[in-house]
Amino acid sequence: MAKKQRREAAARRRREQQQQGREQRHHHHHRRRPLLLQPRDERCVSCTTFNILAPIYKRMDSENCRESQYRAYWFSRNEKIIDRLLADCSSIICLQEVWLGNDELVDMYEKRLGDANYSLFKLARTNNRGDGLLTAVNKNYFHVLNYRELLFNDFGDRVAQLLHVESAMPFWQNRSSSCIQQQSLIVNTHLLFPHDHSLSIVRLKQVYKILQYIEAYQEEHKLGPMPIILCGDWNGSKRGQVYKFLRSQGFVSSYDTAHQYSDSEEDAHKWVSHRNHRGNICGVDFIWLLNPNKSRKPLKTSWNEAVFGIIKYLLLQVASLSEENAFALLKADSPDDQITYSSFCQALCQLGMVHPDRLNSEEIKDLWSEADHDGDDIVDYKEFQRCIWSPTCCSQEEEDDTEIDISDGSLVTFEANDEAFGFTVKEAVLFPPEVEKGMWPENYSLSDHAPLTVVFSPVRMPCSPRTPRTP
Known part of the structure; x- marks a missing residue:
């Protein structure tokens, strides 16, 4: 028995030494360029979504071996993830597959992000799955007005977070010179993995529940028009029904907007953000934006x-x-x-x-x-x-060309009945850079997902009439 324990201890030391060697070789790769290339205007805000791969799911040398069994591995990897998040300094950080069942890892994120002036909101998946969501809001950019949790209570034990936020700095003033601050709704979620074709309807229903919940929340609090940002791992590509469903509701994929990619089949594989456990690479991580100038068909119709x-x-x-x-x-x-x-x-x-x-x-x-x-x-x-x-699909509305970028600091008047705040997408970047070309580098080891960061610029725009809420 003692010999077996010594052999296991020796094997563990060898694995840790090999991991340290790999980390040293990959250290330069992970830091070789900042995520965002352009300097940000002080009025811009940014958002990062990142599935950080919970150690309880990360496979090691064998099918039955998980990273959670080796503290040195998961601790070092998550330290590097936090290093990257702090270097990017996004206004809002939406993480998925956070190992909320491990107090030490949770404390690590709470301490380091908290020290960087972030407010943290955590939500574990139902039925003690071990992982969950973490949303961090930088207090320099946003005040959190309300926080809600959405439990799907379905096959995949999935959940979603809804944050109602207000900008910490005024974007412009009205005629009476009082400050008008922008409010937004932010969602963080991680949809069900499509293990087989029959589960596509489950993922679609999860998104339907999110949009129903948003509509109910807006009515409950009598909210005016405001932008809605949906972040997360959607476990589906641009070819799936979830993508088409959100597009039919007026949402745009921020990354595709920034790079002027269309919804066509030709542009469906221009970028990837995930290599799954089957070895397939695909684009599944999105930051969706819905501006208040978008006309929307009834939710039930979509x-x-x-x-x-x-x-x-x-x-x-x-x-x-x-x-x-x-x-x-x-x-x-x-x-x-x-x-x-x-x-x-x-x-x-x-x-x-x-x-x-x-x-x-x-x-x-x-x-x-x-x-x-x-x-x-x-x-x-x-x-x-x-x-x-052969359904006749309604074509998507063209982007409104009457938006006025106010990120130059100019003050403009605002007619509440005619106009509202919104965002334009200034920049969107995936890391590592190879994934933006549809390739997955073998020496990338932060996660099996690529972090996506989007920079938004505030704009004023005409409001589109809201459709009645679907009962």
Whole structure:
């Protein structure tokens, strides 16, 4: 027994020495350039999102060995992560997969970020998963007016944080010379990993819940128009329904906006931000921006469209059905060429979409009402094409060109009924730089995700009429 313990101790020392050697070799790589290249205007604010890979999930030499078993490894790596965060000095830091179950690691973040004048907000995943979210707000830039926690209580035990913040410095003054300070809503979240195709609807529903919660919060507090920023690891790329859902609600991907990338397939793989445990690289980390000048369709309409998109994907890509065969599956044994509500529900069950974490009975009824356009209690072939197979998607609104950048310090008048505050994206950077070219460097060891930092500049813009909240 003693010999076995000595062998294990010797093996552990060798691994620690090897890790120290790797860290020394990679030290220059991690510090070879600052994250943001341009000097920031004093009125600009910045936001960083970073999945820092919890040590309880980081695989070591073998499948059953985790970094959490070796304090020297996880302690050193997280020290370097904090070094980088402090060097970037973002106004808001949104972290995912923080090992909240380890007091020493939590104390490390609280002490060092707290000393740098950040207010910290932590939220563990439900059912004692061990990791969770941490949002840090720099007091020099924002005051936190309210903080809310959203527990999805679903299959993945995922959660989200909502922070209602106000700028610590005035952006401009009104005619009476009193200061007008900008308020914003900030969300930090980490969506479910898509272990199989049936879980796409779960991730979509998590985003739907976030947007429903935001709408309810705005109504509860009678808030005026303000920008909304969603940060996190969305566990889905630009090709997925979550991306399309948020775009249909007027949100823009800050990184794609800064680099003038479109929603086209051609631009879908220009950058990556994650190498998953399967070895695949993909872009899943986003900072979404919704300005108050964006017109938005009703939230439930966007939700229904996104769900129909998932149904088509399951029929076409997973089940490999043609248009005619997909219609046949949906109508089942129904007479004539028409889908009934009963056959529609049966098909959704076959596709694995009926579950409390996926679609409930009320949501299925809403989908049916959307598909049954003429209200005759059946869906014919044309209605099937219109809603599911070949939906007519509304094109995204063009960026409003009447925005006025006020980051030069000029004071402008403000008519509350006509205008509101918003942000323009000045710069967005991923680290390490190779990921911006769609490559993942082997010598990057901070995490299996790349940190994304975006610099925003305050602007004034016309308000878009708010749509009624979806019940």
